[in-house]
Structure formats: C-alpha cells, structure tokens
Amino acid sequence: MDLMVLGTWIIFFVLIIGIILAFFRIFEKSKPSVEHLVLVAILVAIAVMGTLPTAAIPGLQAASFIIIMTGIVFGKETGFITGVLTPLVMSLFLGLGYWTVLQMIAWGLMGLTAGILSSRLEKNRYARAIFGFGWGFFYGWITNISMLPFLSSISTASVVGVYAASFPFDLVHAVTNTVLLFLFYGLFERIFKRAKQRFINPPKGKNTPCTG
Structure with a gap:
C-alpha cells in the first residue's frame, strides 16, 4: 500500500470518528x-x-435486533448511541481493531435509521422485516470496507470478489434480523416501552418517594 492510499484511509477513518464524536456531542x-x-x-x-x-x-448478529428495537422505541439519538457503543464494548471480549470503527x-446508522423510520416500522411488521433484512446486507457492505486495504490492488473485480465472498454471511445476518423481528418484536416492544415510560418519560406529577 503506497503512502497516498494509506493517507486516504487515515483521512477516511478520521472523518468517520469525527462524525461519531459530533453526534455524541449533540446527544x-x-x-x-x-x-x-x-x-x-x-x-x-x-x-x-x-x-x-x-x-x-x-x-449471526443478535445485537442488530436490539439496536433496531432501540431505535424504534427510544428514538434515533438513543439508537445511534447504542449502535456506536455496542462494538466498542464487544471489542473488550473479541478484540479491538480498525474494523471496529466501521462496525x-x-x-x-442502523439505530439511527430505525429511529427515523420508527412511525412506519411500529405499525407494519412487513416493513420491519424488510428493514431488518436490508440492514443485514447494509451492515456487511459497510464493514467489508475493512477488507479492502488487504487487496493487492483495488479494482472493480477485486472489490466485487470481497462483497461476493461476504454474501452468505450477510444473508445469515439478514435472515436473523427478519426472524427475530417477526418472533420477538411484540415482547421487546412492551419491555422497552415500559423502560422508556419508567426512566425517560415518567408520568408527570408523580414524584419518587424519598426515604431517610
């Protein structure tokens, strides 16, 4: 990898980190x-x-289901923050690398878009299924960028080869999202909405009793 390509990748990752930090600042x-x-x-x-x-x-990424549910129930900001922090915490167990930034x-973005489209996703189970299925592939397409620096030369054929090789894994991710959203959406929606009502939007006029 020549210095120009290396510099391009460094700038790319710096920009991504900057965007993430800016969103944290907004939050x-x-x-x-x-x-x-x-x-x-x-x-x-x-x-x-x-x-x-x-x-x-x-x-097989069950985390995606939780992140999508978070965006739908708690909104785009909480969905984004939860999505960003999940791979950081996961890296403590599985290892930290430059690919973590892409995760x-x-x-x-998965949590953010779930929050943006929450009004539609809440009402239509088929819209949720399509959303979850699509993000199984979008997630893979984004994280596949981490493989490009290892190519001997970046060309259309080599890039297509990387994405073709990841297709079976992206399909598993997409199907997992779809199945979990079909089977467990109602259960997690009730649990998350109770938590939202209790911790984020408590009923007005009700004060927590003090002791001592």
Whole structure:
C-alpha cells in the first residue's frame, strides 16, 4: 500500500470518528438524565450479551435486533448511541481493531435509521422485516470496507470478489434480523416501552418517594 492510499484511509477513518464524536456531542447537549444514560448502558449490555454466545458463527448478529428495537422505541439519538457503543464494548471480549470503527458507523446508522423510520416500522411488521433484512446486507457492505486495504490492488473485480465472498454471511445476518423481528418484536416492544415510560418519560406529577 503506497503512502497516498494509506493517507486516504487515515483521512477516511478520521472523518468517520469525527462524525461519531459530533453526534455524541449533540446527544450530550440534549442533557440526557442519569436514568437515560444508565438505560443506554443496559441496552448496550443486552446487545453485547445477545451476540457473544454466537460470535463464532459468522453473520449471526443478535445485537442488530436490539439496536433496531432501540431505535424504534427510544428514538434515533438513543439508537445511534447504542449502535456506536455496542462494538466498542464487544471489542473488550473479541478484540479491538480498525474494523471496529466501521462496525460503529454501521450499527450506529442502523439505530439511527430505525429511529427515523420508527412511525412506519411500529405499525407494519412487513416493513420491519424488510428493514431488518436490508440492514443485514447494509451492515456487511459497510464493514467489508475493512477488507479492502488487504487487496493487492483495488479494482472493480477485486472489490466485487470481497462483497461476493461476504454474501452468505450477510444473508445469515439478514435472515436473523427478519426472524427475530417477526418472533420477538411484540415482547421487546412492551419491555422497552415500559423502560422508556419508567426512566425517560415518567408520568408527570408523580414524584419518587424519598426515604431517610
């Protein structure tokens, strides 16, 4: 890899990290409550623990289901933050590398778009299935960029070869998203909405009783 290509990749990753940090800054300026931050930490932990047991099976990403659910129920900001933080925490168990940045942007965008389209996704199970299936491939297409520096030469044929090789794993990811959204959407929607009502949007006029 010559210096010009290396410089291009460095600039690319710096820009991605800058965008992620900017979004974190926007989230910070919204002044989330302590309860909201704790809830995000719990959602990230659920996403990580849902994926670690199947980490040895390429493409089987249960974390995507949790991130999509987070975006739909809690909104685009929480969906993005949960998506960005999930691979960071997961890297503590599976290893940290430059590919982690691409996982952050892929899962972050997944949660963000789920939040943006939440009104449609909440009402239509087939829209959710199409969304989950599509993001199984979009996630793979984004993270596949991490393989390009290892190509002896970047050409149309070599890039197509990388994406063709990942197709079976992306398909597993897409089908997993679709099946989980069909089978468990209702259950997780109820659980997440209770958490949202309890920690983010508590009923007005009801104060938590103090003791001591």
